[in-house]
Amino acid sequence: MNIIVCAKQVVDISEMKIDNSTNKPILSGLNKKVNEIDKNAVEEAIKIKDANGGKITVLTVGEADAKERMKELLAMGADEGILINPPENMDYAMLTNILAGAIRKIDGFDLIICGEASTDMFSGQVGPRIAGILDLPQITYAQKITVEKDKINAERNLGDMVVTMESPYPVLVSVTKEINEPRLPSLMQILSSASKPIQDWTIESLDVIVESKVKTIDLQGVSTDRKNIIYKDDSEDNIQKLVDNLAKDGVLR
Amino acid sequence: MILVYSESKNLTIELLHKATDLAKELKTKTIAIIIGKDDDSLAQEYIAYGADKVLQVESNLEQYKAEEYADILDHIIKDTKTQVVLIGSDKNGKELASRLAGRLDIGCIIDATNVYIKDGKVTAERVVYSGNAISVEQFNSAPSVITVPSKVFDPSPKDDKRKGDIEKVKASFEKSASIVANVAELQSGGVNVEDAEIIVSCGRGMKNKEDLKLVNDLAEVLKGKTIGCSRPIAADLKWLPEEHWIGLSGHKVKPKLYIAAGISGQIQHIAGMRDSGVVVAINKDADALIFKSADYGIVGDLYKVLPKLTEAIKAKMG
Numbered sequence: 001m002n003i004i005v006c007a008k009q010v011v012d013i014s015e016m017k018i019d020n021s022t023n024k025p026i027l028s029g030l031n032k033k034v035n036e037i038d039k040n041a042v043e044e045a046i047k048i049k050d051a052n053g054g055k056i057t058v059l060t061v062g063e064a065d066a067k068e069r070m071k072e073l074l075a076m077g078a079d080e081g082i083l084i085n086p087p088e089n090m091d092y093a094m095l096t097n098i099l100a101g102a103i104r105k106i107d108g109f110d111l112i113i114c115g116e117a118s119t120d121m122f123s124g125q126v127g128p129r130i131a132g133i134l135d136l137p138q139i140t141y142a143q144k145i146t147v148e149k150d151k152i153n154a155e156r157n158l159g160d161m162v163v164t165m166e167s168p169y170p171v172l173v174s175v176t177k178e179i180n181e182p183r184l185p186s187l188m189q190i191l192s193s194a195s196k197p198i199q200d201w202t203i204e205s206l207d208v209i210v211e212s213k214v215k216t217i218d219l220q221g222v223s224t225d226r227k228n229i230i231y232k233d234d235s236e237d238n239i240q241k242l243v244d245n246l247a248k249d250g251v252l253r
Numbered sequence: 254m255i256l257v258y259s260e261s262k263n264l265t266i267e268l269l270h271k272a273t274d275l276a277k278e279l280k281t282k283t284i285a286i287i288i289g290k291d292d293d294s295l296a297q298e299y300i301a302y303g304a305d306k307v308l309q310v311e312s313n314l315e316q317y318k319a320e321e322y323a324d325i326l327d328h329i330i331k332d333t334k335t336q337v338v339l340i341g342s343d344k345n346g347k348e349l350a351s352r353l354a355g356r357l358d359i360g361c362i363i364d365a366t367n368v369y370i371k372d373g374k375v376t377a378e379r380v381v382y383s384g385n386a387i388s389v390e391q392f393n394s395a396p397s398v399i400t401v402p403s404k405v406f407d408p409s410p411k412d413d414k415r416k417g418d419i420e421k422v423k424a425s426f427e428k429s430a431s432i433v434a435n436v437a438e439l440q441s442g443g444v445n446v447e448d449a450e451i452i453v454s455c456g457r458g459m460k461n462k463e464d465l466k467l468v469n470d471l472a473e474v475l476k477g478k479t480i481g482c483s484r485p486i487a488a489d490l491k492w493l494p495e496e497h498w499i500g501l502s503g504h505k506v507k508p509k510l511y512i513a514a515g516i517s518g519q520i521q522h523i524a525g526m527r528d529s530g531v532v533v534a535i536n537k538d539a540d541a542l543i544f545k546s547a548d549y550g551i552v553g554d555l556y557k558v559l560p561k562l563t564e565a566i567k568a569k570m571g
């Protein structure tokens with residue numbers, strides 16, 4: 001089973017601040033990490049590989065520092081990485097044409113796994129968009145996957161119902177956070193991942209047209225001010241103060 | 254043309270309002286699409302809510318599949334010279350729109366919170382960075398595919414005298430290689446957290462499902478009666494159905510009072526409740542992130558705080 005996992009490097013938005021003078025989010029200097037659900041995608045790929053054999057390729061469109069994140073995924077158990085530098089002002093059409101172009105170039109794959117969505121832009125557009133470009137069946141929001149020899153079976157969690165789909169290979173699946181618990185690599189694995197290959201591919205080497213369809217024209221920060229009145233313990237007195245405040249705020253009617 | 258499609262009737266009606274506005278500005282017409290069995294009364298209703306035409310795509314498809322529905326929409330877009338496609342932003346709607354945009358190599362914006370024409374171009378806003386920013390995006394290509402969540406737009410007033418065309422066509426699509434093997438409905442209690450005025454919400458600080466009673470009791474005295482939860486409570490533990498799940502990947506709520514008990518306050522949870530009026534947090538960890546997003550907080554064990562708070566509020570409210 002040859003598996004491609006699409007994984008993205010994201011900024012850690014929990015540390016994000018808004019610049020008060022410009023009302024823009026401050027993006028520089030933020031820590032970067034692997035998009036959380038992409039670790040679930042790699043974990044699922046490892047489980048499938050352990051049971052069926054094969055190879056796991058991690059594919060990322062990202063800046064050079066994304067290599068550090070890819071190494072974490074190789075340490076978990078992926079076999080190799082392919083990193084492609086993004087063009088300027090990359091939109092979804094450009095990104096997914098690049099990813100699809102790279103996937104076409106990787107010979108012989110059975111399964112592409114994406115995350116349900118990323119933590120920073122959170123659109124969930126990338127997976128199904130790639131499936132559309134490559135004309136592959138898609139199974140999104142999978143909370144459980146069962147791999148058989150000539151077909152995959154996956155449960156889509158739609159909130160109000162669970163739909164079980166079956167598809168032959170090749171197929172694109174996007175997974176939810178609940179599908180598994182990503183492993184923490186051991187020190188040995190981290191050390192040995194250094195020797196696993198990460199190739200740099202250029203967009204020019206892919207047979208794709210990279211053209212923007214949507215342009216970001218503005219980005220405005222949203223900040224909510226809160227009173228932050230925190231009572232250090234649950235004494236009767238504090239509970240009463242809280243209730244009095246809520247009454248004053250007019251929310252106890 | 255402005256095309257509107259959603260599996261949900263309510264969402265279709267909401268989108269039709271925006272579609273009519275866009276159609277006026279772009280000097281074109283609106284088409285609502287129904288896929289599946291013919292339904293003339295539904296078609297009439299869509300006309301009453303602003304559709305100039307309803308396209309009833311007859312098919313023997315028992316179930317939705319992204320591949321087949323994208324193929325159907327692809328044909329309609331090409332046949333009708335469509336400029337904008339508005340699709341309801343539920344999970345199926347999002348994957349359908351994305352796939353469609355990929356096939357047609359066109360732009361797509363997911364979860365738009367506003368759509369308008371600016372400098373002659375279709376423009377949409379969406380929330381990014383887990384609620385920390387709003388990005389304004391403009392299409393420089395056509396057609397434009399946009400998905401819109403429920404409750405973003407209000408429906409226009411219903412006008413039963415409105416006239417429109419109903420056209421029936423046979424679906425044309427290529428069969429997908431995948432099959433729907435099973436559909437299991439999940440239990441639901443018809444709760445609507447999005448419209449709730451008061452929400453008492455819980456997270457993994459709860460030790461057992463039975464302990465939800467503490468949350469229920471407080472909700473009861475607050476006459477809000479609505480309880481919410483973090484993703485793990487609904488998605489991992491399944492103690493509450495999906496309709497209670499609040500956050501980035503769950504429901505977005507804006508009650509006048511939001512009480513979070515045993516919720517750590519990760520940014521993905523905050524994304525769903527940041528528009529709340531007053532926020533109260535109860536957490537035993539003084540450093541929990543939730544306190545940063547709270548107006549009032551009590552550091553303590555929710556098993557002690559919730560009953561005390563319930564009693565005190567009961568006394569206050571008489």
Ligand SMILES: Cc1cc2nc3c(=O)[nH]c(=O)nc-3n(C[C@H](O)[C@H](O)[C@H](O)COP(=O)(O)OP(=O)(O)OC[C@H]3O[C@@H](n4cnc5c(N)ncnc54)[C@H](O)[C@@H]3O)c2cc1C
Pocket residue numbers: 005006007008009035037038041059060061062063086090091092095099113114115116117118119120121122123124125126127216219381388
């Ligand atoms: C305001 C703004 C600023 C931006 N700044 C940057 C920037 O600085 N650098 C930049 O590279 N892009 C930037 N982008 C582009 C945007 O981040 C990409 O379109 C993004 O990579 C994919 O969008 P998403 O996070 O919604 O993906 P989703 O569709 O939510 O992601 C779902 C899954 O798709 C896969 N996936 C998504 N992105 C990638 C990827 N890049 N490589 C491999 N797999 C992927 C993963 O499996 C992921 O779990 C910016 C966009 C906006 C609107």
Ligand SMILES: Cc1cc2nc3c(=O)[nH]c(=O)nc-3n(C[C@H](O)[C@H](O)[C@H](O)COP(=O)(O)OP(=O)(O)OC[C@H]3O[C@@H](n4cnc5c(N)ncnc54)[C@H](O)[C@@H]3O)c2cc1C
Pocket residue numbers: 036037117118119177455456457458459482483484485486498499500501502503504514515516517518519520521522525535536537538541553554555556
């Ligand atoms: C792409 C993506 C989307 C996501 N979407 C969502 C979403 O929509 N909604 C959502 O909620 N999460 C979402 N998450 C998950 C989110 O990151 C957090 O993991 C989740 O919100 C944590 O839930 P929690 O606060 O219930 O649990 P925990 O983080 O485990 O927190 C439990 C808290 O309870 C406190 N506690 C424990 N015992 C007690 C006690 N006796 N009394 C008082 N306090 C106690 C602890 O101090 C702790 O702060 C998403 C994650 C990703 C990656």
